[in-house]
Amino acid sequence: MVDTLSSVSTNGDTLATRRPLPESVTVSIAEMQQFPSPGTQRALKAETGVDYLAMVGPNGDSADRTQTQIWVHLRKTIRDLRWEDCAEITLMIADADAAALDPTRLSGSVLSPASADSGD
Numbered sequence: 001m002v003d004t005l006s007s008v009s010t011n012g013d014t015l016a017t018r019r020p021l022p023e024s025v026t027v028s029i030a031e032m033q034q035f036p037s038p039g040t041q042r043a044l045k046a047e048t049g050v051d052y053l054a055m056v057g058p059n060g061d062s063a064d065r066t067q068t069q070i071w072v073h074l075r076k077t078i079r080d081l082r083w084e085d086c087a088e089i090t091l092m093i094a095d096a097d098a099a100a101l102d103p104t105r106l107s108g109s110v111l112s113p114a115s116a117d118s119g120d
Contacts, residue, residue, distance in 0.1 A: 021074070021085060021086075021089060022089060023089065023090060024090035025070055025074060025091060025092065026093075026094045027069055027073050029094070031073065036052065036072045048083050052068070070091050074086065
């Protein structure tokens, strides 16, 4: 488990504490296809010095793409998340969208030729 710093204020004193991060995160395909909010994109640029599209676009490397997806996913609940915090977290991609697919179009299924429906 990876730790990240957070601060707790008690009686005017601020104490730094470590908050455990998950060893892996699961992100749906639909979530991966969404653009993060402009605020999140600006926060990423402030953390890395690199624009979101440069990280995840065709010129980004696979490690940057993966770490960006992890960072964007976790930042929704951990506002003080640092880029470095996400370097050792594994990304799992959930295929939750498969249930919404048309079963007649699934890969590997046997489809009848067009003439089978029309009788031609």
